Amino acid sequence: MDSLTKVFKKEFSKKKVVALNSLTLDIQEGEVFGFLGPNGAGKSTTIKILLNLIWPTSGTVSIDGKSAAHKSVHELIGYLPENPYFYDHLSARELLWFGGKSCNLQNTVIRDRTEKLMQDLDLTTAMNRPLRSYSKGMVQRAGLALALIHSPRILILDEPMSGLDPMGRRKVFDLISSLKKEGKTVFFSSHILHDIERLCDRAAILINGGLKRLITVRQDLQPGLTLEDVFLDEVAKSGGIRE
Amino acid sequence: MNGVLSLASITLKEGIRNRAIFGIFIMALLMFAASIILTNLFMRDIIKVAADLSLATISFSGLLMIIFIGTNLLSKDIDKRTIYMVISRPISRAEYVLGKFGGLCLLVLVTTIFLGIVSSVPVYASSLIYHNPQTIFVWTTYITAIVFIAMKLMLISAVIIFFSSITSTSFISLILTVATYIIGSTNETVKGILDAKMEGVHISPPIAAIIKTVYYVFPNLSAFDLKLQAAHGLPIPAEYFLWTPVYWLLYTGILVTMACLIMTRKEFP
Amino acid sequence: MKLKLYTVLICLLALFIAFFPYFEQARKNVRQVELQELTLPPFVSRFLALEFRSVASDFLFTRVIQYYGGKVQSREMLTGADWSWLYSNLQVVTDLDPYFEDAYYFGNAVLTWNGRLYIQANRLLQKGTDARDWDWQFPFYIGFNKFYFLNDNQGGADYFLMASKRPGASPFLPSLAARLYKNEGKTALAVSVLAGILESERDPKTRQSFEIRLEALKKILALEQAVDRYKKMTGRTPRDLKVLVERGFVKEIPTDPYGGRFYVDKNGSIMTTSNLAYRPGPQRQMQK
Numbered sequence: 001m002d003s004l005t006k007v008f009k010k011e012f013s014k015k016k017v018v019a020l021n022s023l024t025l026d027i028q029e030g031e032v033f034g035f036l037g038p039n040g041a042g043k044s045t046t047i048k049i050l051l052n053l054i055w056p057t058s059g060t061v062s063i064d065g066k067s068a069a070h071k072s073v074h075e076l077i078g079y080l081p082e083n084p085y086f087y088d089h090l091s092a093r094e095l096l097w098f099g100g101k102s103c104n105l106q107n108t109v110i111r112d113r114t115e116k117l118m119q120d121l122d123l124t125t126a127m128n129r130p131l132r133s134y135s136k137g138m139v140q141r142a143g144l145a146l147a148l149i150h151s152p153r154i155l156i157l158d159e160p161m162s163g164l165d166p167m168g169r170r171k172v173f174d175l176i177s178s179l180k181k182e183g184k185t186v187f188f189s190s191h192i193l194h195d196i197e198r199l200c201d202r203a204a205i206l207i208n209g210g211l212k213r214l215i216t217v218r219q220d221l222q223p224g225l226t227l228e229d230v231f232l233d234e235v236a237k238s239g240g241i242r243e
Numbered sequence: 244m245n246g247v248l249s250l251a252s253i254t255l256k257e258g259i260r261n262r263a264i265f266g267i268f269i270m271a272l273l274m275f276a277a278s279i280i281l282t283n284l285f286m287r288d289i290i291k292v293a294a295d296l297s298l299a300t301i302s303f304s305g306l307l308m309i310i311f312i313g314t315n316l317l318s319k320d321i322d323k324r325t326i327y328m329v330i331s332r333p334i335s336r337a338e339y340v341l342g343k344f345g346g347l348c349l350l351v352l353v354t355t356i357f358l359g360i361v362s363s364v365p366v367y368a369s370s371l372i373y374h375n376p377q378t379i380f381v382w383t384t385y386i387t388a389i390v391f392i393a394m395k396l397m398l399i400s401a402v403i404i405f406f407s408s409i410t411s412t413s414f415i416s417l418i419l420t421v422a423t424y425i426i427g428s429t430n431e432t433v434k435g436i437l438d439a440k441m442e443g444v445h446i447s448p449p450i451a452a453i454i455k456t457v458y459y460v461f462p463n464l465s466a467f468d469l470k471l472q473a474a475h476g477l478p479i480p481a482e483y484f485l486w487t488p489v490y491w492l493l494y495t496g497i498l499v500t501m502a503c504l505i506m507t508r509k510e511f512p
Numbered sequence: 513m514k515l516k517l518y519t520v521l522i523c524l525l526a527l528f529i530a531f532f533p534y535f536e537q538a539r540k541n542v543r544q545v546e547l548q549e550l551t552l553p554p555f556v557s558r559f560l561a562l563e564f565r566s567v568a569s570d571f572l573f574t575r576v577i578q579y580y581g582g583k584v585q586s587r588e589m590l591t592g593a594d595w596s597w598l599y600s601n602l603q604v605v606t607d608l609d610p611y612f613e614d615a616y617y618f619g620n621a622v623l624t625w626n627g628r629l630y631i632q633a634n635r636l637l638q639k640g641t642d643a644r645d646w647d648w649q650f651p652f653y654i655g656f657n658k659f660y661f662l663n664d665n666q667g668g669a670d671y672f673l674m675a676s677k678r679p680g681a682s683p684f685l686p687s688l689a690a691r692l693y694k695n696e697g698k699t700a701l702a703v704s705v706l707a708g709i710l711e712s713e714r715d716p717k718t719r720q721s722f723e724i725r726l727e728a729l730k731k732i733l734a735l736e737q738a739v740d741r742y743k744k745m746t747g748r749t750p751r752d753l754k755v756l757v758e759r760g761f762v763k764e765i766p767t768d769p770y771g772g773r774f775y776v777d778k779n780g781s782i783m784t785t786s787n788l789a790y791r792p793g794p795q796r797q798m799q800k
Contacts, residue, residue: 048511048512051330051331052330053327053330053331053510053511053512054510054511054512055510071333071334071335071338072333073333074331074332074333074334075333077331079327079331081324081327081331083324084327084328085323085324085325085327085328086325086328087253087257087325087328089256089257089260090253090256094253094256095328097249098249098250098252098253098332099332101245101246101248101249102245102246102249102250102329102332102333102334103245103332103333104245104333146328281570281574288612288613288614291566291570291609291611291612291613292570295566295567295569295570296567296570299563299564299566299567302563302564303564337517425562428562428563429562431539459532463535463539464563465563466535466539468563470563470565470566470567471565471566471609471611474566474609474611475611475644477611480538480541482534482538482541483538483539483541485538486531486534486535486537486538487535487538487539489531489534489535490528490531490532490535493524493527493528493531494528496520496524497521497524497525497528500517500520500521500524501521503517504514504517504518504521507514507517
């Protein structure tokens with residue numbers, strides 16, 4: 001039973017900006033969960049707290065029953081940051097070797113999985129070239145490979161479609177669909193409502209650091225109500241977006 | 244452990260692929276060539292001069308390399324946000340520090356071995372030119388001197404890692420490391436002056452206290468300088484091979500552990 | 513996690529404090545000559561040279577040689593100031609590297625025959641004697657300087673004995689010491705010394721300079737023996753060397769290979785205007 005519980009409040013001390021205000025969420029195993037909100041709503045902050053990159057001012061995060069602060073939790077998680085940056089002197093193959101080795105995979109396993117992932121993501125020709133020679137779409141795909149090399153049960157993707165051309169977006173879309181079929185839990189943030197509508201089981205709308213609405217896509221949106229309507233409605237209710 | 248080793252491995256690759264390394268290697272090769280020419284200026288002690296220059300080249304090149312590559316190591320990760328790809332793996336912050344330090348140490352070992360082999364050429368050549376029966380040159384001492392240079396460079400790497408964990412500006416950690424190097428190279432000599440209690444040299448108590456503190460706190464880098472011994476084939480007492488490595492291990496360990504502790508408090512927004 | 517790290521840190525610190533005295537002791541025992549005379553300038557240079565003192569000693573020494581060679585090339589006289597400069601820089605060179613053979617060797621050669629700074633030469637050589645305690649050459653040179661230049665036969669003999677105890681020493685040293693203790697004439701002793709050195713010296717340039725010196729000393733010895741015979745015969749010292757030739761005690765006055773002129777002083781000792789050193793001027797250049 002996979003549950004991520006987040007109750008936290010985070011403030012930046014200098015400006016006293018409340019990035020997140022008592023956010024509480026429960027993500028179920030095997031579901032595709034969308035995280036929705038305008039820029040600056042606190043989506044990336046939430047994700048970084050999930051990954052122990054930053055710590056909540058108060059509250060707890062637990063993943064699969066364990067605290068998010070424990071490094072072993074990362075064996076279960078595959079993370080793709082917004083605008084991923086890698087050591088660009090590495091080739092995709094070396095990157096994946098690092099990803100696999102740090103998760104205690106055997107070299108043979110890493111080799112096989114690298115081959116398959118490179119094929120699936122269309123990077124076989126560029127596999128041995130350094131990452132600095134890749135286009136943005138290729139970097140994004142390499143990042144996805146890195147997130148998948150250790151076959152994690154949970155995928156956390158921060159704006160996975162950002163900056164991709166239509167082919168790239170399609171690829172990511174298909175990837176998330178197939179992951180869902182494999183029973184993985186996918187948590188991704190986006191501000192492209194259309195994608196969330198099509199992929200997610202549930203979605204949360206985050207505005208100005210607070211959780212405004214939790215939607216179960218199939219139920220809430222059936223009677224002809226689009227996600228856009230719901231979203232803009234919430235924005236209006238919140239009295240505008242904090243800059 | 245796998246996390247540390249894999250991170251060390253890619254850090255080593257990063258170091259070797261750094262273009263600055265080529266410049267430093269070329270400089271080292273030029274200095275070796277120059278030493279072959281310079282030995283002709285001397286009369287009998289040719290091997291001493293060749294050994295002096297070779298060891299000085301290895302030490303100096305190694306120092307340049309770790310200062311230029313090492314001081315950027317951690318700050319680049321934070322500036323370029325490449326640290327995310329590491330911390331999001333099952334690698335704790337302490338393991339991150341260990342991995343980076345390990346990579347630097349591997350870089351030191353690889354380059355010292357390479358430079359050491361290349362440096363034996365001018366030294367061997369000079370031993371063929373003129374052999375004075377009063378000159379003693381022992382290859383094992385020469386190799387020992389190189390090993391100790393490697394140890395010293397790894398200690399300085401620990402210093403770099405430590406300062407890098409405190410400040411995120413690479414320039415500040417560069418200045419601090421250079422200062423530590425200069426202090427570390429001279430603190431034993433200065434304390435020797437203090438202990439010698441020479442006539443006519445008055446050292447006030449507060450200065451003496453400062454000198455003593457600096458001697459204990461800052462690393463004693465002259466302990467790793469065996470150039471005179473190597474150049475003249477002087478014997479080194481056996482106990483030296485026990486206590487100096489012990490000092491090295493403990494001092495390096497303390498610095499790295501402190502760096503780990505500091506890093507565990509760091510956030511990466 | 514943090515607790516583990518703190519424990520490790522405290523353990524390491526405790527071990528560090530515990531083992532530091534042993535490390536310090538090992539450092540002291542490592543073979544270094546602690547200089548008794550740590551006058552300020554050498555200390556400063558040692559301090560500034562950081563870990564590169566032996567290389568610094570090499571470069572400083574080349575400067576010294578170039579300076580001296582330049583003066584010889586341009587046939588200039590060295591002034592007292594020049595000699596001071598040479599001496600203090602050689603001191604610095606040997607402070608930076610107390611084992612530097614060439615520096616002592618060169619220093620002794622020029623400071624004695626050319627600079628006539630015998631005491632300074634010995635001071636320099638003493639450092640080499642202490643540092644290179646396996647090397648018989650330096651106490652030997654001190655001994656030579658003492659008996660030949662400073663007329664201290666006892667001191668010379670003492671140092672020859674010290675040298676003879678070191679490995680590879682020339683076998684004639686003990687008998688030389690014995691002859692010194694008996695106050696035998698120094699020219700004859702010097703001839704023996706040089707002949708012995710020549711047996712073991714291999715460098716052609718050094719051999720040449722020793723051969724020239726030996727030639728000169730042999731000529732002086734011959735003249736001294738002639739003067740002795742004259743004294744026995746007439747009970748007086750000859751007024752000048754021409755007298756010896758006229759009276760048939762010697763066939764001819766030999767030429768001084770250093771370009772000077774042999775003469776006899778009022779005590780009856782044989783001297784030469786060159787003092788057995790090359791004078792700057794239109795003469796043969798000195799080779800190293």
